Amino acid sequence: MTETAERNALTREQLLSAYRMMRAIREFEERVHTEFATGEIPGFVHLYAGEEASAVGVCINLDDRDTIASTHRGHGHCIAKGVDVGEMMAEIYGRRTGSCHGKGGSMHIADLSKGMLGANGIVGGGPPLICGTALAAKIRGTRGVSVAFFGDGASNQGTTLEAMNLASVWNLPAIFVAENNGYAETTSSTWSVASDNIADRAAGFGMPGVIVDGFDFFAVHEAASEAITRARAGAGPTLLEMKFTRYFGHFEGDQQTYRAGEVEHARAELDCLKRFAARVTQTGELTRSGLDAIDAEVAATIDRAVAEAKAAPPPGEADLLTDVYVRY
Amino acid sequence: MARTITYREAINEALAQEMERDESVIVMGEDNAGGEGSPGEMDAWGGVLGVTKGLYHRFPGRVLDTPISESAFVGAAIGAATAGMRPVAELMFVDFMGVCFDQIYNQAAKFRYMFGGKAVTPVVIRTMYGAGLRAAAQHSQCLYPLFTHIPGLKVVVPATPYDAKGLLTQAIRDDDPVIFFEHKALYDLAGPVPEEGYALPFGEANVVREGDDVTIVTLGRMVHTSLEAAQQLAGAGVHCEVVDLRTTSPLDEDTVLESVEATGRLVVVDEANPRCSVAADISALVARKAFGALRAPIEMVTAPHTPVPFAGTLEDRYVPDAQRVANAVKAVAEWAR
Numbered sequence: 001m002t003e004t005a006e007r008n009a010l011t012r013e014q015l016l017s018a019y020r021m022m023r024a025i026r027e028f029e030e031r032v033h034t035e036f037a038t039g040e041i042p043g044f045v046h047l048y049a050g051e052e053a054s055a056v057g058v059c060i061n062l063d064d065r066d067t068i069a070s071t072h073r074g075h076g077h078c079i080a081k082g083v084d085v086g087e088m089m090a091e092i093y094g095r096r097t098g099s100c101h102g103k104g105g106s107m108h109i110a111d112l113s114k115g116m117l118g119a120n121g122i123v124g125g126g127p128p129l130i131c132g133t134a135l136a137a138k139i140r141g142t143r144g145v146s147v148a149f150f151g152d153g154a155s156n157q158g159t160t161l162e163a164m165n166l167a168s169v170w171n172l173p174a175i176f177v178a179e180n181n182g183y184a185e186t187t188s189s190t191w192s193v194a195s196d197n198i199a200d201r202a203a204g205f206g207m208p209g210v211i212v213d214g215f216d217f218f219a220v221h222e223a224a225s226e227a228i229t230r231a232r233a234g235a236g237p238t239l240l241e242m243k244f245t246r247y248f249g250h251f252e253g254d255q256q257t258y259r260a261g262e263v264e265h266a267r268a269e270l271d272c273l274k275r276f277a278a279r280v281t282q283t284g285e286l287t288r289s290g291l292d293a294i295d296a297e298v299a300a301t302i303d304r305a306v307a308e309a310k311a312a313p314p315p316g317e318a319d320l321l322t323d324v325y326v327r328y
Numbered sequence: 329m330a331r332t333i334t335y336r337e338a339i340n341e342a343l344a345q346e347m348e349r350d351e352s353v354i355v356m357g358e359d360n361a362g363g364e365g366s367p368g369e370m371d372a373w374g375g376v377l378g379v380t381k382g383l384y385h386r387f388p389g390r391v392l393d394t395p396i397s398e399s400a401f402v403g404a405a406i407g408a409a410t411a412g413m414r415p416v417a418e419l420m421f422v423d424f425m426g427v428c429f430d431q432i433y434n435q436a437a438k439f440r441y442m443f444g445g446k447a448v449t450p451v452v453i454r455t456m457y458g459a460g461l462r463a464a465a466q467h468s469q470c471l472y473p474l475f476t477h478i479p480g481l482k483v484v485v486p487a488t489p490y491d492a493k494g495l496l497t498q499a500i501r502d503d504d505p506v507i508f509f510e511h512k513a514l515y516d517l518a519g520p521v522p523e524e525g526y527a528l529p530f531g532e533a534n535v536v537r538e539g540d541d542v543t544i545v546t547l548g549r550m551v552h553t554s555l556e557a558a559q560q561l562a563g564a565g566v567h568c569e570v571v572d573l574r575t576t577s578p579l580d581e582d583t584v585l586e587s588v589e590a591t592g593r594l595v596v597v598d599e600a601n602p603r604c605s606v607a608a609d610i611s612a613l614v615a616r617k618a619f620g621a622l623r624a625p626i627e628m629v630t631a632p633h634t635p636v637p638f639a640g641t642l643e644d645r646y647v648p649d650a651q652r653v654a655n656a657v658k659a660v661a662e663w664a665r
Binding site for chain 2: 067069098099100101102103104108110111112113117118120121122125127128129130131132133134135136137139146158159162163165166169170322323324325326327328
């Protein structure tokens, strides 16, 4: 499919929605980065900025029937799957009003009512789980699909490889999205991944493997759309490999001594938001002023989310002991 | 209407009846359909010891065979549970928990709390445990203490066919993740089991023998060893009360404490290794909450703190037997300051 034909497959509303979500993720992450530096946000925080096209390019193809599992770098996936940004921000601040009532934090934001099965503090934790949600959809005949996002680090975990094998053996409506941002913590994927590409591993599990420019929303959308359509039709799983980089460190506070120059280059030349805006304004599908209006609206939303999170109460003492069991 | 069936048949019957009752119940495990793909073998194996035999054909599409890939299918059972199914996954030997434990203790056990009460994970993991079959160190362990340690998991260790059926039924209907321990030496044990479905509540220990002199707290296969010892001791005039815990999480503290308050003496009998074990946990509970009632030191009869040996001469010494239990009971009964 040509670039133009693919872009035309998206409606104006979908383009606006895609831009709004990508901008919301960027603004959310830039703001968390700034606020984290003040010392007010507790714990470990891993930012998704730079990778927005992956979460949004995949999730824009999904609906309420569908489930995703995410990673420790999960804010982008949450936003793309429709989790409320106010509740997310409150969760990151450890507030009672947060998505998980302040019991999860950045690494565990979840909203099962939105089909978001959680960010995950365990590298490779998600892929087996989405085999289960995909199995449930298959048994019930909902035509729902399930997506596991995972990083280049998790691509070396047995759980991920086992899940891909099982997904093919059971012919599940499952999509495996390897987000290869170049580093597992500080270790380069060119060293830690023994194959040339993570996507090459798909052949070993009897499924298609597709390499995608992870900075290009349209490329992601096209690849994900094809994989998801096939999965919905009962034709089994696909592995997609997004190649890109992250704009911040592994975690907030990471001095990033293991790399130099690539982030500046990516921000200037490859950035998903810039490329998206250039294309849609060039074709006349959207206008710069329209995008600017979204930028302003998103900035106000994130401002409000931060202000409300800061003002919200922490969990009470009694919350320590609740929600361990449904009934004990 | 009760009739006599085996522990294995009782488990199979609970699975079948719950699958009939509730379409969301599914079963997955290794060798569930073993033989299907082999010429001349039309019967599904029903797992390596045949516990799920007959279910594969009776419930088409709801009994899944799996690769030897425990992380993937145990994780899939957990994921399916978050999506409204009630999966029962079979972890062939509990010794294999090492290759899939993350999915159990970091995923299933954590979801409800970590997601602020917004998730339910009604999964059951059935697993085989215990020594006595010359299966050696990697196929004979009693690892229920490891699971009992983890908040968010429920742990069930049935001793009889009746309890196996009723507790598995409860496990399937329960909205929390349950680890269900089946002792491999009990599968052929026969006992009375009602034909109709029934659920036994968790956290209710069973006083399987009453007595005034010494309390024996035990679980799983050791219930039978303890009853054998109690029978011998009765002839010698020492009357034991035998308490079968049935579940270690939740734990029925009240029944244990009430019994020790009455007898003043406690022997805990547990096939697991002694450190950080159920035996140690029960001992600590009684020492803290019934100290005033104790008339003798608490005794623990457990396996030694070693891996399970292979040779019969060693394994027979490893597993606590009725004589060791009787000796411990006599020691606390006769103890004087």
